[in-house]
Structure formats: C-alpha cells, structure tokens
Amino acid sequence: MRFRKIPETAQRNISGLRLREARLAQEPPLSQEQLSVLLAGEGLVLERLAITKIENGRRCVFDHELKHFAKVLNRSADWFLGLDEALKAKVVKKNTSAPKGR
DSSP: OOOOOOOGGGGGOHHHHHHHHHHHHSSSOOOHHHHHHHHHHTTOOOOHHHHHHHHTTSSOOOHHHHHHHHHHHTOOHHHHHTHHHHHHHHHHHHHHHSOOOO
16 A cells, blocks of 8 residues: 655644644544444444545644544544643653652
8 A cells, every 4th residue: 555645734734743643543444434334333423525525634623523533533632632742751851850769
C-alpha cells in the first residue's frame, strides 16, 4: 500500500494526523469509507470526503466529532489532541529534575 506525503499544513491539525494514524492502526486497517460507516452507527454523519479533508489538514475537527472518533477508534480524546505526549514529557522532566536522595 502506498501513502502520499501529508502536506505541511496538516501538521497544524494534530487531530487529523492522529485520525489517520488510528484508522490505519486498526486490525485490519480501516478505509475512510469504513470509518464513515462506523461513525454513522454512532450517530455522526461524516462523509469520506470530510475525513479526507480532516486527515489532509484542510478541515478542522469539531469537538463533538472528536468524541466520536475516540469512541469508534478506541483512543482517548487527549490522544487525538497530542496531550498524552505532553503529559508524558512533563512527568519525565519533573522526574529528571527532582533532587537525588538526601
């Protein structure tokens, strides 16, 4: 399977990059059309073209959509926003800057 390079503008849309990553990480990987069907089953009507635009950074994700992505793809909303990594980095920094024993 070949993948196109994601444009630099998509890097400003963390959720879009994460959406693509989570979709392709499913076993078996989900197509955009399959994701659209799963979302519809949860009450969110989102066409394949809208998913493409989100993943390519040409459309932002609304909060109610993020909630459905998290549920359908079994990820946390924090993960889609990149907050899980920020929290890990903060914990690591705190642990490495703590004074060593007395």
